Amino acid sequence: MVVVTKSNLTRHNSSNSFTIPTVDISSSAISEQTAMVRACEEIGFFKVINHGANPRTIAQLEAETDGFFSKSQLEKERCSYYGNKTIGRNGDVGWLEYLLMHAAASSEIKSSHSYLLCCLRDYIAELKRVTCQILEKMAVAMRCRERDELSRMVKDKESDSMFRVNYYPTCPSGHSFTGFGEHTDPQIISVLRSNNTNGLQISLPDGRWVSVPSDRNSFFIFVGDSLQVLTNGRFRSVRHRVVANSYSPRISMIYFGGPANGEKIRPMATLMEEGEESKYKEFTWSEYKMSACKSKLGDDRLRKFQRQ
Numbered sequence: 479m480v481v482v483t484k485s486n487l488t489r490h491n492s493s494n495s496f497t498i499p500t501v502d503i504s505s506s507a508i509s510e511q512t513a514m515v516r517a518c519e520e521i522g523f524f525k526v527i528n529h530g531a532n533p534r535t536i537a538q539l540e541a542e543t544d545g546f547f548s549k550s551q552l553e554k555e556r557c558s559y560y561g562n563k564t565i566g567r568n569g570d571v572g573w574l575e576y577l578l579m580h581a582a583a584s585s586e587i588k589s590s591h592s593y594l595l596c597c598l599r600d601y602i603a604e605l606k607r608v609t610c611q612i613l614e615k616m617a618v619a620m621r622c623r624e625r626d627e628l629s630r631m632v633k634d635k636e637s638d639s640m641f642r643v644n645y646y647p648t649c650p651s652g653h654s655f656t657g658f659g660e661h662t663d664p665q666i667i668s669v670l671r672s673n674n675t676n677g678l679q680i681s682l683p684d685g686r687w688v689s690v691p692s693d694r695n696s697f698f699i700f701v702g703d704s705l706q707v708l709t710n711g712r713f714r715s716v717r718h719r720v721v722a723n724s725y726s727p728r729i730s731m732i733y734f735g736g737p738a739n740g741e742k743i744r745p746m747a748t749l750m751e752e753g754e755e756s757k758y759k760e761f762t763w764s765e766y767k768m769s770a771c772k773s774k775l776g777d778d779r780l781r782k783f784q785r786q
């Protein structure tokens with residue numbers, strides 16, 4: 479059993495005087511493209527409105543996961559995707575329960591499986607589409623030669639994308655435990671949707687932590703470590719964390735768009751200026767993933783791949 483003790487109780491000082499950059503993904507206006515690139519460069523995070531994902535698919539998954547997490551511990555543990563408090567393999571813990579799966583596994587789910595699994599499959603398929611649309615807008619905005627220069631990695635049949643649903647139960651009255659400790663995501667991009675409970679915080683380049691007000695109608699986008707490398711450090715992989723509260727449980731669903739195991743993660747040639755050198759040693763996604771598996775959640779995983 480994992481006990482979340484006083485040592486996981488942190489002071490979560492965060493400031494609120496910050497406006498989350500917002501991008502209307504349905505718009506083809508240049509101003510939206512510019513806002514997206516600027517948000518990725520300056521913060522590594524933005525909110526997407528008018529995403530066009532099927533509201534029914536979203537609502538069904540939210541209802542089903544709500545139901546799943548209110549089941550008995552024994553029943554939840556029967557599900558092979560279920561996890562409770564432990565994060566990764568190196569002793570990290572958080573005040574959460576979750577479902578974690580490879581996105582590709584979802585395409586194997588048959589209609590005869592449980593309704594929860596079918597909802598996961600449908601949501602993941604929808605999110606893959608939205609994620610690729612965002613990556614294509616990004617490639618166009620960055621003036622990449624091909625619009626699918628980023629999205630092709632997530633579209634790849636071998637793509638190692640992941641999906642997780644995090645459930646943060648309420649804390650004992652007056653407490654705010656660390657739900658998910660600070661970290662960056664190793665993949666290319668993460669697309670998060672939550673219920674209407676706050677808790678997500680991001681770290682700004684000046685070191686300040688800011689709270690991100692929840693918005694169940696929007697998606698929140700995180701630049702991952704791989705996208706930082708693909709853009710040779712132009713985009714910033716954003717550190718973030720989640721703080722649980724004592725008044726209402728938070729549920730978030732995150733699609734992590736990742737490349738295939740053999741994909742080389744190195745700056746995209748079309749983005750490099752003449753004579754520009756890579757800031758990173760070249761690595762494949764499977765090498766990076768293996769190194770991430772050995773790390774602690776809060777580690778700076780890119781550091782060892784940085785060129786001096």
Ligand code: GA4
Nearest residue numbers: 565566567570640663664770771773774775
């Ligand atoms: C962070 C992003 C995703 O949730 C995740 C996490 C993974 C895990 O929960 O097993 C990791 C973490 C995440 C990064 C470092 C390693 C691996 C826990 C951990 C300590 C599924 C992922 O891909 O990387």
